[in-house]
Amino acid sequence: MAETMTRFRISFDKDAETVWLNDMAAQGYAMTGFFMGFFTFEKCAPGEYLYQVDISEGMFRVSGDYRQFMAEAGVEIVSLWGYWVMLRRRAEMGPFELYTDVESTIEHYRKIRKLFKVVVVIEFLLLMFNTYMMSLKGDVSGMDIVSWVVLGGLIAGLVREMFRVNHILVELYERQGRPPEGLMLQGRKVSVLLSAGLLLNFAVLIFQGSVWPPVRTALQMAAVVLMAVGLWRTWGRGGRSGE
């Protein structure tokens, strides 16, 4: 078997990622690097390492304090990517969990949710800009559709992940005996609005040529409003009550 191996995988779910990395390590492949979705693995003794994924304090960097602290606890920083820190520790040192109480786990997931909020808003603006440029040009190339689908897919994936994180937070708050602040209900409402907006926008783009221009513009406006309201509902209000 090869000494090193590369796997491609895109996931926003850091918990699924952690499970996967630990599965690979259990099979004798220790993750040693990450670059744009490509994971590099090196052979190791099966189960030699335990992996965890943390969220960092800044993009592509952690503080000297953090480094020193982790090193002292026997934890190796394997890779820094965006806001993600991939860590591992030798399994012989015992179970490896980063967050061991409800309070710090809540803090951890709130940081993740905050990060996703920012990214979703940026990508949403990009998508809007994209759509606007397409409507200005009047005709849509294959490339336009591809980039639109990729962006839309990213947003959909991120939103889905935000709901998962939100759900975890609601459960954690419940364990603490704190009211979950109606996060779940709000989430479900938004989900519908956002998806409806995205779908409508997509449909308009695809059938652009065969729709009478004023109707097209009206539909596009409606889609934009739907998506904007959806975003505002989740992160305008829900965000504040979560702080």
Add this chain to the structure above:
Amino acid sequence: MDIERNLPLTEALFYILLSVRGPNHGYGIIQEVEKLTHGRLSLGPGTLYGAIQTMTARGWIRIYSQEKNSRRKKEYVVTELGKEIFRQERKRLEELLRNAELMEGEENGRDNDQVQDIF
């Protein structure tokens, strides 16, 4: 600062404060907490790191030593404010324990009147 607002302490904060009654470093705190709780409470590095950052910012603990060029580990020690918070928490816990005895009283077959006599 309003001390009451920070109480009750989480178990992690309680034991971290206790572990830096004398200067102690990161991994030393994890070990000390494990020793004090006979292995029941094992702090994750993420939990401990976050707690140390928070408590340093709140002035409950402070950096005791940090020598840049040596291999010496960064050590933390409790401040007067940290001690005061700990004392308040202890008072609260003592009340809890005192009241918990009411339950034992019932188990031993005493009725409530007798328990009230005792206090």
